[in-house]
Amino acid sequence: xxxxxxxxxxxxxxxxxxxxxxxxxxxxxxxxxxxxxxxxxxxxxxxxxxxxxxxxxxxxxxxxxxxxxxxxxxxxxxxxxxxxxxxxxxxxxxxxxxxxxxxxxxxxxxxxxxxxxxxxxxxxxxxxxxxxxxxxxxxxxxxxxxxxxxxxxxxxxxxxxxxxxxxxxxxxxxxxxxxxxxxxxxxxxxxxxxxxxxxxxxxxxxxxxxxxxxxxxxxxxxxxxxxxxxxxxxxxxxxxxxxxxxxxxxxxxxxxxxxxxxxxxxxxxxxxxxxxxxxxxxxxxxxxxxxxxxxxxxxxxxxxxxxx
Numbered sequence: 001x002x003x004x005x006x007x008x009x010x011x012x013x014x015x016x017x018x019x020x021x022x023x024x025x026x027x028x029x030x031x032x033x034x035x036x037x038x039x040x041x042x043x044x045x046x047x048x049x050x051x052x053x054x055x056x057x058x059x060x061x062x063x064x065x066x067x068x069x070x071x072x073x074x075x076x077x078x079x080x081x082x083x084x085x086x087x088x089x090x091x092x093x094x095x096x097x098x099x100x101x102x103x104x105x106x107x108x109x110x111x112x113x114x115x116x117x118x119x120x121x122x123x124x125x126x127x128x129x130x131x132x133x134x135x136x137x138x139x140x141x142x143x144x145x146x147x148x149x150x151x152x153x154x155x156x157x158x159x160x161x162x163x164x165x166x167x168x169x170x171x172x173x174x175x176x177x178x179x180x181x182x183x184x185x186x187x188x189x190x191x192x193x194x195x196x197x198x199x200x201x202x203x204x205x206x207x208x209x210x211x212x213x214x215x216x217x218x219x220x221x222x223x224x225x226x227x228x229x230x231x232x233x234x235x236x237x238x239x240x241x242x243x244x245x246x247x248x249x250x251x252x253x254x255x256x257x258x259x260x261x262x263x264x265x266x267x268x269x270x271x272x273x274x275x276x277x278x279x280x281x282x283x284x285x286x287x288x289x290x291x292x293x294x295x296x297x298x299x300x301x302x303x304x305x306x307x308x
Contacts, residue, residue, distance in 0.1 A: 006068055008035040009047065013065040016055045070137055073120070090118040091284070094129040094138040096145075097223060098196065099267055102243045103158065107290045117283065125221075126194060133270060140284055141270040144240065145198040154268040155281065157289050161241045162199060162263035164256045165248075167233035173254035179261040186235035191221040199265040200238055227253070240265070 012021040012032060022029045040047055047061035057065060077090055095104065100123040122129075122138060129141040134151065147154040166173050172185075190196045197219075218235065220226040223243055230237050231252055247253040269284055 005035040005039055008032055009039055010065065010068055010072070012036065012048070013057055013061065016057075018055070077120075089280075090120070091139045092120045092122060092137070093140050093142060093284075094122045094124055094132055095142040096126050096129065096194075097123055098144050098240055098243055099142045101223065102240070103267065104288070106242065106245075107158070108288055117287070119287070125191070126198075130270075133272065136272075139271070140276075142267065142288060143270055144196060144265055144267050145194070146202055147268055147270055151273055152270050153273055154270045155285065156266035157269050157285055158267040159264055160267065162196065162238050162265055163241050163244065164236060164258060165230055165239055165244055165253045166236040166256055167231055168251060168254045169233050170236065170254065170256075172236070172256045174256075176257040176259060179258050182236070186216045186218065188226050188229055188235040188237035189217060189219050190223070190226065191219050194221075196238065196240060196265070199263055203261070203263045238263070 008021070008025060008027070011024055012018065015021045015024065018029050018032055022032045025032065036047060043064075045060045045064075046058050047064065048055055049058055050056070073092075077092075100121065104121070122132075124132070126141075126143050126145055129138070129143060130147075130149070130152070132138045133141045134149075143154075144160075172181075189200070220229065223239070226237055227239070227244065227247065229235060231247070236256065244253055248255070269281070269288060271281070
């Protein structure tokens with residue numbers, strides 16, 4: 001079990017407010033302060049600091065929070081396993097934000113009555129998930145985008161189109177153009193390292209094109225924020241089709257067809273080489289393949305979702 005002072009740290013790291021943290025912990029505010037002071041002195045690092053009277057984590061504080069969250073989850077899994085009467089396999093699955101937010105809720109059957117397989121989902125960016133997978137912190141990763149590693153096996157379970165989208169007010173809305181016609185447009189992309197950006201860059205290299213020479217580029221890490229900017233006609237952007245279905249149906253977004261540039265991207269189940277049995281991999285593929293091709297009742301399981 002984690003020391004009680006580390007539990008105090010995690011609550012304060014979430015709340016970033018001593019009064020709220022003390023209330024949640026049923027402690028006095030001085031007690032919370034004392035716990036944090038003890039940790040900072042014991043670890044010889046500064047965990048929190050104030051910016052314009054707002055409490056924030058330091059870089060080392062953020063690192064400690066992330067590692068303790070993983071450790072606390074592992075401790076919980078161990079205790080759960082010890083307390084279970086049946087031997088229920090448990091898997092920690094890391095999923096990219098696109099897959100976690102748009103694919104899994106719409107295309108998979110995760111919530112079934114019986115519990116023969118226990119699934120925990122951690123939502124993170126692709127680069128971070130690959131590192132967690134290599135470090136053995138997660139069992140599998142579900143990633144959108146190419147996976148280039150000799151240490152990992154990647155099996156495709158879904159393929160989606162990458163769509164160039166814009167505001168219905170944009171002058172190119174619902175038109176068909178060449179990618180060279182976009183040289184005066186502002187392009188909004190996901191951050192470097194995201195599967196979507198990797199897929200676009202890979203296709204451009206094959207076509208011997210350089211995106212930065214064609215367009216003005218701004219990168220935005222959050223999908224919803226990126227979509228909001230596009231809706232406001234602040235730029236155009238490439239997005240997975242599954243992530244804009246609602247907006248296309250409601251008329252909040254439109255598309256631009258390109259005559260000379262087409263990108264489709266597979267979603268992959270990724271795991272360390274020779275670390276999984278074929279039967280286990282098949283089970284994972286059945287769980288995360290589109291629900292219309294899977295008999296969900298054949299693979300009952302429970303799910304726990306964590307935003308890391």
